Amino acid sequence: MTDAAMDDAAGAGGLTVGAAAAHVGVTVRTLHHWDAIGLVRPSGRTSGGYRLYSPADVARVHRVLIYRELGLPLDDIGELLDAPAVDMTGPLRQQRAELVRRISRLQAMVDAVDRMIDAASSGILLSAEEQVAIFGQRWEPSSVAGARERWGDTPQWVQYAERAAGMTPEDWQRVADDVTALENDLAAAVRAGVRPGSAEANALAERHRASIGVYFDCTHAMQVCLGRKHAADPGFAAYHDAIEPGLAVWLRDVIDANARAHGVDPDTATWT
Template identity: 35%
Template sequence: MSWSVGQVSGFAGVTVRTLHHYDRSGLLSPSERSPAGYRLYNSADLARLQQILFYRELGFPLDEIATILADPRANALDHLKARRQALTEQITRLQKLVEVAEQAIEVHTTGVELTPEERFEVFGDVVFDLSYATDAHLKWGDREGHQEALARAATHSKEDWRRLMAEAADWRASLLGAFDQGLPAADRQVLDLAEEHRQHITRWFTPCPPEMHCRIADDYEADPRSFALVVPPAQQRPGLAGYLRAAIGLNAERRTGSVHAESTQEEQR
């Protein structure tokens, strides 16, 4: 018994165009043709289509499906195990993205509503990059400090944000002044600015021990989106992110003798 393209499309739940594509790619070519040249599928073809749809449902790309089906000796179990691992990782990532969305909703509904004029007044040139917020949550979301920082940020009033950003602007002006004067990262004035930054984080967001401060500083140097939260792009100078990272590392050494800070100091020699 054989079935036409239209019939197979109807009971298999795939489009005729998809079946034609499978035929052209060699993934599933019907075994028969009608006298008029129309494609006809037999039972073996349908069994192969069922396998294809099974692998497609699991997210396998067509070329990998073709590899599995083309070689009778191919170990489909290995492919399935690998796909299971990939799906597990994808599920974990999606679950974290759901958390990001939920926290964004919470901030939006319980946080401070600002007009565009008020937002500019409070935040100035500092722009919060949503893609960075998402990546940061995926990277640090399991850490208690990150969760606390988000929770505290959501409770800040409009006046809190004004004070916070004014404090940050004063600190930023001092940092830029030190950098432009050519003060080395190891200068006591610069180390005090690094400590002031650490205390700022503790005061407004979450307790920030020196080790955590060093991880934050690593992000400043590695990711421009992160550093833009501290120094807007229009105010940045070449090498400024590395300068701040070095100062934070040296301040950590001053307070704890951390290995991280020692390696940072070595980089400055």
């Protein structure tokens, strides 16, 4: 029979180690360990030498559990329990302050997770009015829901939600300002006859890719796929051509030429 089993078989004079462990909700091994380090030593023994825990011993176990729940190390708990009558408020106030800090950190984590959930669900943590105020009258708030419906199960949407969760209205305003500046420069390049593949065009293509990178990591191959969509999809094409006639096709060609310069064949590029 094992030591624990023999302890369990012991009887009168107190609780056996198994009964004491079950009573307070710890393992027999835990009580054995606390006995070995002198934290909670049972005050009784059977004739066979097996542990018996008195009501006072069990009460001490409960006190250990309370202090451990507060985060105190076992060594400190032992000192507190064995010290003569002292003012306990000092150590407890210190521990309370640490618990408050820990709660604050955990609450901040909860808030961050909630924002991620909201961002993943709604697509953007801005009201419809804020969206129009930031992105302009041409902006359709319903397009965000459409994007969530179309791409909500993709890794890119997950990445977008993680980033959007930490963005403030001021952050979104900076994004909108950068996009406006980029669109103005793209339109000016079309009017100036900038040729795809030129240094100026490639620089604009990289700025365009960086603007997408605000939301998710965008490879040159992925940018090629987006460029095709900008030119082929009536809605996207109309949006770009409203900025400057011919911009949609020109941007696609600029993206393709820049991709070639980075070793990507636009004709075989896929969403990777």
